[in-house]
Amino acid sequence: MTMTMSQCPICKKWVFSLHRGPHVCPPKWFCQEAGGLSDTVMYAHNAETAAIKYAEQWDADDHPLLQGETVEIWVCEDPTDEAEPFVKFCCSGDTIPTYYAREIKPAEEDKS
Numbered sequence: 235m236t237m238t239m240s241q242c243p244i245c246k247k248w249v250f251s252l253h254r255g256p257h258v259c260p261p262k263w264f265c266q267e268a269g270g271l272s273d274t275v276m277y278a279h280n281a282e283t284a285a286i287k288y289a290e291q292w293d294a295d296d297h298p299l300l301q302g303e304t305v306e307i308w309v310c311e312d313p314t315d316e317a318e319p320f321v322k323f324c325c326s327g328d329t330i331p332t333y334y335a336r337e338i339k340p341a342e343e344d345k346s
């Protein structure tokens with residue numbers, strides 16, 4: 235039996251074929267930059283995760299969040315419900331430095 239992966243066309247989550255039962259998308263959240271007009275749908279298990287996903291997408295072009303900036307993201311479950319307040323998040327990012335070591339073999343050293 236081969237195991238295949240497929241991507242859910244709705245929430246974009248990768249799903250293993252071996253998982254039992256049908257895939258169920260996480261709940262839908264509407265995210266926007268503070269005071270923005272357009273809502274972007276994110277699928278996540280809570281508002282914070284939705285804000286993080288949105289911030290990652292927001293940061294994609296020139297990565298201001300990875301350079302120390304922050305962005306305020308507003309999240310709500312139902313933008314048509316005026317009684318439901320937004321949950322507001324201050325989002326930031328971080329890069330984790332990675333270091334490598336590659337052994338220089340004596341034969342390579344001789345060449346230089």
Ligand SMILES: [Zn+2]
Pocket residue numbers: 242243244245246247257258259260
């Ligand atoms: Zn899904």
